[in-house]
Amino acid sequence: MESTLTITSQSELAEAVLRESGQNVNLCYQCRKCAAGCPISYAMDYKPAQLIHAIRLGMDDLVLNSKTMWLCASCETCTTRCPQDVDVAKVMDAVKIVALRRGIKPTVPQVASFYKAALANIKKCGRMYELGMIIGLKLRTFDFFKDMELGAKMFKKGKMKIIPSLTGARRTWKIFSRVKSIEEGKRNA
Amino acid sequence: MTAKYAYYPGCSLHSTGSEYDVSFRAVCEKLDIDIEEIKGWVCCGTSPAHCTSRLLSLALPFENLCKAEKMGMTNVVAPCAACFARLRTAIYEAAEDSEIASQISEVLESPLPESMNVLSPIEIFCNHENIADAVKRQLPDLKVVCYYGCLLTRPSKVMQFDECEYPMAMDNLLRSVGISTLDWSYKTECCGGALALSRTDVVRKLTHDIFEEAKAVGANAIAVGCPLCHANLGTRQGEVEKEYGTRYGLPILYFTQLMGLALGVPLKKLGLQKHFVSADALLSGVSKE
Numbered sequence: 001m002e003s004t005l006t007i008t009s010q011s012e013l014a015e016a017v018l019r020e021s022g023q024n025v026n027l028c029y030q031c032r033k034c035a036a037g038c039p040i041s042y043a044m045d046y047k048p049a050q051l052i053h054a055i056r057l058g059m060d061d062l063v064l065n066s067k068t069m070w071l072c073a074s075c076e077t078c079t080t081r082c083p084q085d086v087d088v089a090k091v092m093d094a095v096k097i098v099a100l101r102r103g104i105k106p107t108v109p110q111v112a113s114f115y116k117a118a119l120a121n122i123k124k125c126g127r128m129y130e131l132g133m134i135i136g137l138k139l140r141t142f143d144f145f146k147d148m149e150l151g152a153k154m155f156k157k158g159k160m161k162i163i164p165s166l167t168g169a170r171r172t173w174k175i176f177s178r179v180k181s182i183e184e185g186k187r188n189a
Numbered sequence: 190m191t192a193k194y195a196y197y198p199g200c201s202l203h204s205t206g207s208e209y210d211v212s213f214r215a216v217c218e219k220l221d222i223d224i225e226e227i228k229g230w231v232c233c234g235t236s237p238a239h240c241t242s243r244l245l246s247l248a249l250p251f252e253n254l255c256k257a258e259k260m261g262m263t264n265v266v267a268p269c270a271a272c273f274a275r276l277r278t279a280i281y282e283a284a285e286d287s288e289i290a291s292q293i294s295e296v297l298e299s300p301l302p303e304s305m306n307v308l309s310p311i312e313i314f315c316n317h318e319n320i321a322d323a324v325k326r327q328l329p330d331l332k333v334v335c336y337y338g339c340l341l342t343r344p345s346k347v348m349q350f351d352e353c354e355y356p357m358a359m360d361n362l363l364r365s366v367g368i369s370t371l372d373w374s375y376k377t378e379c380c381g382g383a384l385a386l387s388r389t390d391v392v393r394k395l396t397h398d399i400f401e402e403a404k405a406v407g408a409n410a411i412a413v414g415c416p417l418c419h420a421n422l423g424t425r426q427g428e429v430e431k432e433y434g435t436r437y438g439l440p441i442l443y444f445t446q447l448m449g450l451a452l453g454v455p456l457k458k459l460g461l462q463k464h465f466v467s468a469d470a471l472l473s474g475v476s477k478e
Contacts, residue, residue: 074239119237122238126231128232128235130200167231175297178298
């Protein structure tokens, strides 16, 4: 008699990562080249290969509360060296997206604040207006004195604009809103 | 007549990396390479976009490619390594995944341009014929290490730029205009990139390792092709020296500034005065001209 039993080996988290990034973490055979090559693994709580393994096991709490993906600098060394062609940097992006969507507080809050400040700035200005972005970041992190000396020196050297250009701002505003509504529509479908 | 290349400067080249913009333009002028800035270009989204929304991170680059196409151009030059990577990634991913391509087109309310080609200025200059004939200045004192950083070469299947672990394109280009470049093993190590504002400690550690290696092989300047690498290595070099109790004094120069020097562009037209680590002593032979 033929068996009708279906075995589901894919954790829900691995499924979510696949949906977000198109990456199948089950291809990983733990060679740890990603961990060996990662320039920031020294500061991470779990090495990239460990995080991938935890995704496969469906350890949502461990993965989504890890510092690893927030510290990833997107240098793509892991992606380039993976013998199984897993785009590890994209997996890191996907884990961040899933964590934010589930309302989990980022374990490296400064990084998430930087993303938010930068995106708000691009949406409103069309092009990155660095001074505005830095003020936005400081309002989010309450770290008002960080890099003050450096910023002053950059001004003196004429490396920072005082007035934003606002070219393309209407277009970016529209692109951001349309992306949001398409993504929400897709999730509700 | 339309220009040969649509020029996408990106946000940094209009602000923190403005010396990359002026020196790139100066070199193009010297070599008779015709460029025209994309009208109304917007930010490519950079890391904050791809870390939070895949669709947004692909739609923003395509917005700029659509604008270039409207100007009747198919070749886009993007000097900033991060913009270059985002533009090439958008083309690659739209070609691989028709579902995401149709979503991008839905966001932009426009069909996606099909035959766009995104280039780094390194690729354009490397293919330029008889570049050695244009050399006007000898720079025998320079011993440069070329720092490619992450995004020019990685991920290799997307970027298709040189050899990803040990690239030579920038070295060969500078050597072709008579500048000595040295072999070293930190060409494509990460400088910490966008962590500069959020986890500066990480950036200081990574750039420290890069400076140590550059000094160990005997370099007296580092050549870069990315405004973020430039900011991390240049503007924070003093902080690194203070933290590790050492002194590097390594000027960080865009490869276009070095080319400009060799091709005889006047010093003040290369934005050299904007650097935090002064190149005055290194270029004292040139400035006496």
